[in-house]
Amino acid sequence: MKFTGTERYVATDDLQMAVNAAVTLQRPLLIKGEPGTGKTLLAEEVARALDMPLLRWHIKSTTKAQQGLYEYDAVSRLRDSQLGDARVHDIRNYIRKGMLWQAFESEQKSVLLIDEIDKADIEFPNDLLTELDKMEFDVYETGERVQAQQRPVVIITSNNEKELPDAFLRRCFFHYIAFPDRDTMQKIVAVHFPEIERRLVHEALEVFFQLREVSQLKKKPSTSELIDWLKLLLADRIDPDVLAQQDPSSAMPPLYGALLKNEQDVHMLQRLAFLARRGSR
Secondary structure: OOOOOEOOEOOOHHHHHHHHHHHHHOOOEEEEEOOOOOHHHHHHHHHHHOOOOEEEEEOOOOOOHHHHHEEEOHHHHHHHHHOOOHHHHOHHHHEEEOHHHHHHHOOOOOEEEEEOHHHOOOOOOHHHHHHHHHOEEEEOOOOEEEEOOOOOEEEEEEOOOOOOOHHHHHOOEEEEEOOOOHHHHHHHHHHHOOOOOHHHHHHHHHHHHHHHOOOOOOOOOOHHHHHHHHHHHHHOOOOHHHHHOOOOOOOOOOOHHHOOOOHHHHHHHHHHHHHHHHHOO
């Protein structure tokens, strides 16, 4: 089976090639790109398109690689032993399977999402090298070896907050999701709002891309923020003529809170608008 995108996800030719190459090579697909460009959603749509179950492992700064394999709850076993619980005689009762274990033992080929791997400690990727390469690991408490019945499709996302180790990168197929151009963005908008007025889309994209070109912005608005903004424009029935008069250097876009996410950018644009109005007098 080949991934060609879905009716809910616009995948460029390069992205389709990357997904299918990773599946063919049986290597993890490492996806990088700006926040809000659909990296996490890609895993969901790949699973949906290929009719596979999806297992999500969302990484935090405190996440350890061992948690993806399994966790041994020694505290619960000690408590049960003090209470005379018969469960203490089988250590397997205190082993909690992680997402990798669940993916390995699945009888049906699955998609495993390791989301935002760059949030974890720098050694986190290296601690998973063998498991992702050989698709097996040992459970030291029981002495058993867990091997993948069906090699899962592994999709790993990163916001590039920190560099990943070279040894880890060598084992992945890499793809960077470039920010969509205007034509691709129009297709994305059409997926979310199939009946939206074309002129509203045209004017909204003009404001959106002009805003992204403001070099002083600390955080440029992303695709997901554009979708939220359009939803608000439709809900408030904003006339396209209102947007046609907008220029980020001279006025604040309506409902700008959907596009701008920190006070520095808001204050900077307000100052630019003030200076533009003052200069036009």
